[in-house]
Amino acid sequence: MSCRHNILCVEMPMILNIGCRVHTTSSISQNAHAEVADDVLLSPSVPLTSIQGQSPVWSLSLFSRTLPPNMLTSTEIIIFYKYVRISDPVAFVAWQRATCEELGLRGRILIAEEGINGTLEGPTESIAEYESRMHGRPEFSDLWFKSSPGTGEAFKKLIVKLRSEIVATGLPKGCDIDPNVVTGKHIGPEELKRWIENGEDFEIIDMRNDYEYAVGHFANSRNSTMANFRDLPKIAAKFEGLKKKKVLTVCTYGVRCEKASGFLKQEGFEDVYQLHGGIGTYMKQFPGEDFLGSLYVFDGRMTEQFTSKYMVIGECTACGSKTERFGNCAWHDCHKQLLICFNCAKHEKGIWCNDDCMVGAASGVPVR
Numbered sequence: 428m429s430c431r432h433n434i435l436c437v438e439m440p441m442i443l444n445i446g447c448r449v450h451t452t453s454s455i456s457q458n459a460h461a462e463v464a465d466d467v468l469l470s471p472s473v474p475l476t477s478i479q480g481q482s483p484v485w486s487l488s489l490f491s492r493t494l495p496p497n498m499l500t501s502t503e504i505i506i507f508y509k510y511v512r513i514s515d516p517v518a519f520v521a522w523q524r525a526t527c528e529e530l531g532l533r534g535r536i537l538i539a540e541e542g543i544n545g546t547l548e549g550p551t552e553s554i555a556e557y558e559s560r561m562h563g564r565p566e567f568s569d570l571w572f573k574s575s576p577g578t579g580e581a582f583k584k585l586i587v588k589l590r591s592e593i594v595a596t597g598l599p600k601g602c603d604i605d606p607n608v609v610t611g612k613h614i615g616p617e618e619l620k621r622w623i624e625n626g627e628d629f630e631i632i633d634m635r636n637d638y639e640y641a642v643g644h645f646a647n648s649r650n651s652t653m654a655n656f657r658d659l660p661k662i663a664a665k666f667e668g669l670k671k672k673k674v675l676t677v678c679t680y681g682v683r684c685e686k687a688s689g690f691l692k693q694e695g696f697e698d699v700y701q702l703h704g705g706i707g708t709y710m711k712q713f714p715g716e717d718f719l720g721s722l723y724v725f726d727g728r729m730t731e732q733f734t735s736k737y738m739v740i741g742e743c744t745a746c747g748s749k750t751e752r753f754g755n756c757a758w759h760d761c762h763k764q765l766l767i768c769f770n771c772a773k774h775e776k777g778i779w780c781n782d783d784c785m786v787g788a789a790s791g792v793p794v795r
């Protein structure tokens with residue numbers, strides 16, 4: 428198997444973690460944490476001629492540590508977006524669906540006239556082929572794919588949908604933001620690290636939903652408390668006091684900040700930045716630093732970690748004990764995602780997010 432790094436990847440029962448990609452043919456159970464090779468240093472000394480009859484020239488120096496089970500896979504997850512005018516969205520939806528089906532990829536892709544927003548999982552080689560085909564299209568030749576090790580179970584199926592926006596903002600017609608016209612200044616993880624270490628005077632506004640913030644966030648960041656991104660129009664009033672300050676918006680992998688930072692500018696915020704590549708890119712570059720807890724992700728993994736050494740900060744809605752387990756409010760009219768620990772999840776009547784939901788569940792009538 429040849430990877431995109433032009434390094435020989437041999438068939439063997441262990442993980443070859445080469446920089447940003449994980450290549451593996453492991454048969455190790457994904458259900459338990461296991462001691463696996465973390466870093467593989469390649470050096471041309473001891474040949475591994477016994478493996479698959481190849482004539483490799485590498486020896487392997489292995490350093491072990493405990494990795495989460497979702498890192499023991501041969502699959503890869505990519506997340507990507509781009510705001511760019513799609514001239515024929517219907518035809519592009521058909522092309523995406525056909526391409527993904529041909530390559531055996533699962534996930535979710537939203538397409539609108541304003542661009543594309545997607546997350547896909549599949550075998551590493553299929554993901555590479557998908558990236559290559561996308562990069563072959565002129566409008567996506569610079570598309571940035573953020574990559575994580577897969578689980579093989581991140582998505583049950585493939586969904587490709589045509590929408591009016593690639594992330595629903597709730598902004599009224601005529602007030603929508605075109606990030607190619609108005610958006611916050613992009614800064615990368617290194618720049619943010621400098622800001623933090625230099626003690627610069629700035630505020631981080633987390634543009635994710637409240638349940639995402641609950642399981643992990645930057646230290647000292649502001650929680651937008653949005654139930655979903657359609658609450659975006661409400662946040663200008665909430666952060667009114669920051670209009671003259673330097674503010675940095677953050678979100679999972681960057682797509683929401685393109686419009687959220689533009690929205691703040693449109694609302695009169697004077698000095699607005701956004702974290703390019705999002706929290707995931709920062710965590711990958713500075714694992715276990717500055718960001719507390721885990722990164723919520725919208726797939727079967729629920730959360731993503733970049734180091735085994737991190738502190739769980741999520742707290743059970745019912746009992747307050749530390750947890751990263753998500754459940755749903757038991758009131759069917761709400762069904763909001765909540766942190767609910769394993770013990771409280773056994774409660775026969777379920778857990779509600781607040782008294783209104785408890786009353787609603789008891790009476791069958793929503794409390795508004």
Ligand SMILES: [Zn+2]
Binds near residue numbers: 744
């Ligand atoms: Zn609990």
Ligand SMILES: [Zn+2]
Binds near residue numbers: 758761780
């Ligand atoms: Zn509820």
